[in-house]
Amino acid sequence: MPTLDEVRKELDKDELDYPELALALGPAVLPHLKTLVAEDEPRIAPKAAYLAGIISADASHEIVAQAAQSRHDVVRVAAAAAAAKLPTQQAAKVAGQLLGDADAGVRIRAMKAAATIDEPSLAAKVKTMSEQDHDPHVRGLAASTYQRMRQ
Known part of the structure; x- marks a missing residue:
């Protein structure tokens, strides 16, 4: 298993092939990803969170949920993207938040x-956003997203 520093170095690249990296590192790397998300470094933490979602093992949802609490919006965006990769119950909890x-x-x-x-x-919740979100752009996107969700 790679060390924490090796994982950090691997994630500190400009372009990553997440599926390939998830396959190469596997679920054993999740404790390192959790540490990297906890460090809250805006260059590495989002990548660690997204990779945890792609690995989609038992502890993945904890890491994605942790990223959803970050003070950095880029980390929370990664958590939102990773949520779609999680099992339904955990995905709904993170996305809903x-x-x-x-x-x-x-x-x-x-x-x-x-x-x-x-x-x-x-x-x-998306329907409510389409009616009440304070950002007109978000309201518009929510309306079209809600229509697609109903189909």
């Missing part, structure tokens, strides 16, 4: 994830 994020970009990415998760409560 991030649909109410203060940052419009996070809400938009969470909305895209919610559209891929078969959970009625998320559709209801």
Whole structure:
């Protein structure tokens, strides 16, 4: 198994092939990913969170949920993207939380994830966003996303 520093170095590249990296590193690397998300470094933590979602093992949802609590919007965006890779119950919990994020970009990415998760409560939240979100752009995207979710 690679060391924490080796994983950090691997994630500190400009372009990553996440599926290939997930296959190469496997679930054994999840403790390192958890550490990297906890370090809250905005260049590495989002990549660690997204990779955890792609690995999709038992502890993946804990790492993605941890990333959803980050003070950095880029980490929360990665958590929203990774949520779509998790099992439905965990995915719905993370996406549902991030649909109410203060940052419009996070809400938009969470909305895209919610559209891929078969959970009625998320559709209801997206509908509410289409009517009440304070950002007109987000409201418009929520309206079209809600229509797709209903189909």
